[in-house]
Amino acid sequence: MSFEHAPVTKAMMVGAGLSSFFVGLFDVKYYFHLQLVPHISRHHQYWRLMTQYLAYQNSSDLFLAELLLYNVGIHIERRFGSVKFASFLVVIALLSTLLEFLALLLFNPLGLNYISTGASVFIYSLLYQYSRLVPSVYQFRIFGIQLNNKSLNYFLAFQFAISRLPGSFVVAIIGIIAGQLYRSEIANFDTYRVPLSAVTFSRRFILPLIGSLRPPRRPTRAFPEDSRPTNAPLAGLAAHENDEVITTSRRPSSTTQATTARFRNTDGSVDVGDDSTGSRSSVMREWVDELTGRTDRTNAGIRVPIESEISQLTNMFPTVEREVVVGALQRR
Structure with a gap:
């Protein structure tokens, strides 16, 4: 599988990797951390509600996020189209920001004071679309449990959700709720599209920076090379x-x-x-x-x-x- 017809997904993966690398390199992770106390309640740093999506705090979270984006995001972008996919990300960002702020206010007495950083909320919204739109290709059994080719992605997402409790689990729930709201007909969120000027700017200046999207060229050999060990x-x-x-x-x-x-x-x-x-x-x-x-x-x-x-x-x-x-x- 390649990034053909999925430039937004590739831009997300490259951006998450580069931003997480430079944030760790220059030791500015504290700017991308979100806590209700003291960041919101005392210092009123509401800009942290948006900057939290830009970088991950450690390499393990980044690795799981890149795997899920590659396995899930490409399928959804090819079904939506790049313009609708980018519009979907904008809507999810606004909905999840509002829901996370409300969750911090409502559940802070129960011990919820921070939210896991990174673009995890987008991943769970994509997983919801993935479960509704992409059919399974094959099924298999392990110890009598019925599984399919999509089960590995769900297992990685579950591991991601329980990695930093309770903040990571709250992010997973908010991402799924935001994905459901996008598919519902309550407010017609799926009809929103990013402005044409933003699309033109991205195609002219951002698309050349993410590299080629062509799939690898298939060889013309009729038979594979002999891989037997020889002298x-x-x-x-x-x-x-x-x-x-x-x-x-x-x-x-x-x-x-x-x-x-x-x-x-x-x-x-x-x-x-x-x-x-x-x-x-x-x-x-x-x-x-x-x-x-x-x-x-x-x-x-x-x-x-x-x-x-x-x-x-x-x-x-x-x-x-x-x-x-x-x-x-x-x-x-």
Whole structure:
């Protein structure tokens, strides 16, 4: 899975990683910590309600957040579209800020005085959308428990929710509630879109900074490389001698193969083939027949196609390899 069609998710992951790194590097974590007492009640630092989303306090929280954003955020952004996904994040930020402030005021007598920092509330809102929109691909059982391919993400989110009780658990509940409010038709939060000027600015100045979004190029090899352990000098020599990349391109003509044919003697010397194309083709055909067991199949009664039939089908289907044509004629 790549970041194709998911630039906002990649920007979130890169931004969370860089901000957490520089916050720890310059030792300014105390600016991103949120407590009701004394930050809000005594010093009236309400700006902490927004700066708390910018950085994580430790590397373990950052690692779990990056895993969940990669596994969940990409799916949701591809379903929403980048503009709607960015609008979703803005709405969740406003709703969660209000809900967290109310939670601190209401549950402070019960011992709730701080809120876990970082973009965790966005992750739980995304997880709610993920559970409602993305179907499971496969299911499996472990000790009789029915699980699916989405269970690992839920397990990581649960571990994240209980990492710093009670603040982390409150953040998880608030994120789920904010996600439910976004999907509900109470206030039509899902109809909000970020301004066009912000979209244009992001595409022109921010999108080039996050790097390429293209998926990795798939190799053209028909078969994977041999990964069996071998002796290093012999393996290098064999790799140099058998340096052939098997692709799905069209095979060269028989004349070219006959011209470039080489034969190795039993004593290790190499002889260049004869100038006669017919003799070289017959020797090569016999050698191929011995390797593929075609002579045994002929003796066993299996039909061997003639060259005219092979040429006719090859001309009709030029993109099909010769072995496929021969196999199809043998099965007639």
